[in-house]
Amino acid sequence: MLAPSPQASSFDPKVLAAHFPILSRTVHGRRLVYLDNAATTQKPDTVLAALARYYTTLNANVHRGVHTLAEEATAAFEFTRRRVARFVGAPDPRGVIMTRNATEALNLVARSWGERLSVGDEVLLTEMEHHSNLVPWIMLARQRGVALRHVPIDDNGRLNLRVFAQLLSPRTRIVAVTAMSNVLGTINPVAEMAEAARRVGAVVVVDGAQAVPHLQVDFAALGCDFLAFSAHKMYGPTGLGFLVGRPELLEMMQPLYGGGEMIREVRLDYASWNDIPYKFEAGTPNIADAVAFTAALDLLEELGMDAVRRHEVELTGYALERLASLGGLEIHGPRDASERGGLVSFADPQIHPHDLATILDTHGVAVRAGHHCAQPLMRRLGVPATARASFAIYNHRDDVDALVEGLRHARAYFGVGGAAS
Amino acid sequence: MLAPSPQASSFDPKVLAAHFPILSRTVHGRRLVYLDNAATTQKPDTVLAALARYYTTLNANVHRGVHTLAEEATAAFEFTRRRVARFVGAPDPRGVIMTRNATEALNLVARSWGERLSVGDEVLLTEMEHHSNLVPWIMLARQRGVALRHVPIDDNGRLNLRVFAQLLSPRTRIVAVTAMSNVLGTINPVAEMAEAARRVGAVVVVDGAQAVPHLQVDFAALGCDFLAFSAHKMYGPTGLGFLVGRPELLEMMQPLYGGGEMIREVRLDYASWNDIPYKFEAGTPNIADAVAFTAALDLLEELGMDAVRRHEVELTGYALERLASLGGLEIHGPRDASERGGLVSFADPQIHPHDLATILDTHGVAVRAGHHCAQPLMRRLGVPATARASFAIYNHRDDVDALVEGLRHARAYFGVGGAAS
Amino acid sequence: MSEHGEVNLDELYREVVLDHHRHPRGRHPLPRVDARAHGFNPVCGDEVELAVALDGERIAGVEIQGHGCAICTASGSMMAELVPGRSVGEAEAQVETFRSVMHGGTWPTGSDPGDLEALEGVKHFPVRVKCALLPWVTLRDALRAWRQGHAQAETTSEEEGAP
Amino acid sequence: MSEHGEVNLDELYREVVLDHHRHPRGRHPLPRVDARAHGFNPVCGDEVELAVALDGERIAGVEIQGHGCAICTASGSMMAELVPGRSVGEAEAQVETFRSVMHGGTWPTGSDPGDLEALEGVKHFPVRVKCALLPWVTLRDALRAWRQGHAQAETTSEEEGAP
């Protein structure tokens, strides 16, 4: 319905943009050019309609009711679980746990699977992880005396796989890695890493927060054990994330939270747990947002993740080219658009990213400036912060042009001369 | 805007009902009579409009952005925190933590404050708690060898305060009690209990999931340390709950989840925490639902909690009277409507609650049948389950009449004779 | 019940069903018990205590106690009538057939569902399906435990709408 | 910036501000250090290393290092110009005055904000307010630590929009 035809080989981002109501607003009198999609994406009218439809036709608490609304709400809620499983190629919907966000999903694994680790065990991370895939493990290290190791990156922002292989050992109990860096854009060879990790008996946790919205991610094909991601970064509502796990492992894990829904039998001093996935979903879930999220999945499936990826590679290539043409900008991450996701982090050596972002904002251009929840990576790159433009299905070349135009203005304003006109 | 005048002394539930779009749907060809409000309430058009407005005008990730959308979204999100603080009489908005639901709020206290407890310490609960205020403590007991004690109820469904006083001792480190039972309707004397608990140095946790939506609850006046409740039970969206805590205590507590937003400084093997409340809010929060929730608070403040309470007492009194007139029903909880919240649990000795609920559903009447996430209370009452009708601001006497009519039909169907016509 | 139109309650509570509910069979204690299982539906509180007496591979008798709704009680009562005399394998096959009927299938040609046929209408009331199935999955688990040399099993009826 | 209309960048980046940014004062090492503080804005990575030399109750000199945006740098540079010669109490009062201006207040009559006046426009850019304040709250914390007999303090600029 939004795309010219199902699984179309390409789509028109401007046609799509018309379905995202917020994109018609102005900022400081300019057209909103939203390039902060790695933080959160905007939502199509179909998701908003699905939300409204849920609340105006079937809202009820799930799993516990005999009446019609409860039955319909439960069916719609569980339908989302099956849809998500299909979208990420998880063979068994029982392995799909609904969380608040990717962060909660990662913490759930770190806390609950982490209970099996003790002094002498190692968790292998990378230098490019988001705080959400660092801090849970730092907490685990504090609690259980586990050691953390980190795969370094090279100067092109790629993981050093030679060192990765060296760091892997029978002591490695968990490998937790992002499938795509939210700062560098780097797409990591997760399947390859998972295979190596499995050979030493490590459990593999993939932070899919950036990859799942922009690439075809197949849980089974990746060969990982856990995959975390957030709905709000893939055109869905805020307040919803997923932990996809191998059911055999989830069955071995203890729940973190107790309460309604997750129990089988409760006595005053005894409780037993429900089956997976329910044992991890204590209390009333975020029903409405879960139900509405199917509209976002519809959109992505209709476009086809291949077409989404092609669009973003194309746009990123264009952005890299235009930014390079400005001269004098530091651009982080792999040089080749096909090796990276749809985002570009950059810095002007003479203008702080914070000032850049403010000036761009007066042009209606929304970019992020800061550490992007990756302070260790900032330290590794030797910068206090970067500016980041990140793309989505509704962005087009005009948006990149507006960014470049804004950057030109910023330089003129700060009296910084670039190499090009 | 929905009420005749601000803080009106009463309101017309039928006028309100017109603002809840779902109430105009039919179920099995009958008008929907929604009496499952203790499970979750329906949402007014103002909340739906606020949700749509958020997504179509200010959606962005919060706290981290320099651009206009991020700034506006952050301001709206933090505005909700202040509104919630005001609504429950919490002097300091830094004490308001946003969670997924009341269950998560209770677990957060049990896990994080619970770390201070050890063998020999006691947690004092009651026989009428919801699983969400039982299971977190059962988990704590397992992990830390803490003992659980339970205040019994009398045959009218009221807490035995004499036994409560006897159970309190210097070993009592935590008293966790519901302000209103979701099965019996009993309103517990929480302020009085909190005072006694404080005298032995115990921390007081109040489960406000049922009370906050239906009574004026004042955190400061209650004299408790923590208060948990859910937005979805008070005309707000699903996926949002609150833990209100005394800032001094929250500052002493460790966060459970690590990630973006909750940190101050992160190194590869070290992290320090942000201030409260942020240190407990890892990852992207449920921004949209938080922002939209203010519309539900507007509604309740406009009506006035006194008027809400009066309406529900009136309706509950009517329901108790009509149900009694049927004859032969077992009605649980305090006899007097003024001592209870707006719900009635009942059972027909000859018709299982499950069958009752199915038959009522064919009349368009939605009630809950089951253990209501209170299995220990069911055991105490000596029943496998009850049927429960629970009221909200949009319910009126016609709804009670529909319930009674449905019950009559159920009895005729099952060949059960009642005392009355 | 998923259709929003009128539903026919009589489809759910057929006269045969109400009769089994009012006068449940299989309530008499067995002289000897070879397998037991406890079935529980945490959603609604239905509970089934099942005992089975075996005569070699053949079911000699079934005793069913507990409390449940009309559908659960009737289904258990029908089971107490239907399975004695059958082999363990036949009883297990019947459980599977009934399950598939409840999940939308039909009775295989040539099968003799007996009174159980009267429960077919339950499939139009998805949340009640597990009530009808509880005694049967409890039987399946009792027999499975017996095969594995255990005397007792715990059963929970499947979560409705489970993934 | 909260108004959706045009904003005037020149209000934020006044010529004086840009000049301080390009040629920040207070970069020279102090001969002697009596109080130190480290200020950090975790949101954007601005960092301030502040050292203060005291002459009794009077501030003899200020050294400010670190890296930050133009607003933060200019604000620190202005501070290095303004506070030497003032008493600890006067400097603390100036921190509070500047804070209240940034949060929407105005300069008290009779006060002499010096170049700091040029930062007044920052208050129309709420997310940038903490950039302007970082050097000042770091100063406040250095002085507070000194009063309490500590030599070093840690500061974090307040979260924007904090409750």
Ligand SMILES: Cc1ncc(COP(=O)(O)O)c(C=O)c1O
């Ligand atoms: C790579 C990566 N991991 C994890 C997260 C955390 O996602 P959320 O805030 O939705 O939990 C993000 C987004 O901020 C991210 O970019």
Ligand SMILES: Cc1ncc(COP(=O)(O)O)c(C=O)c1O
């Ligand atoms: C008394 C009581 N406490 C806690 C809860 C749990 O609420 P939630 O499921 O929103 O976490 C409920 C509602 O189910 C309740 O009635």
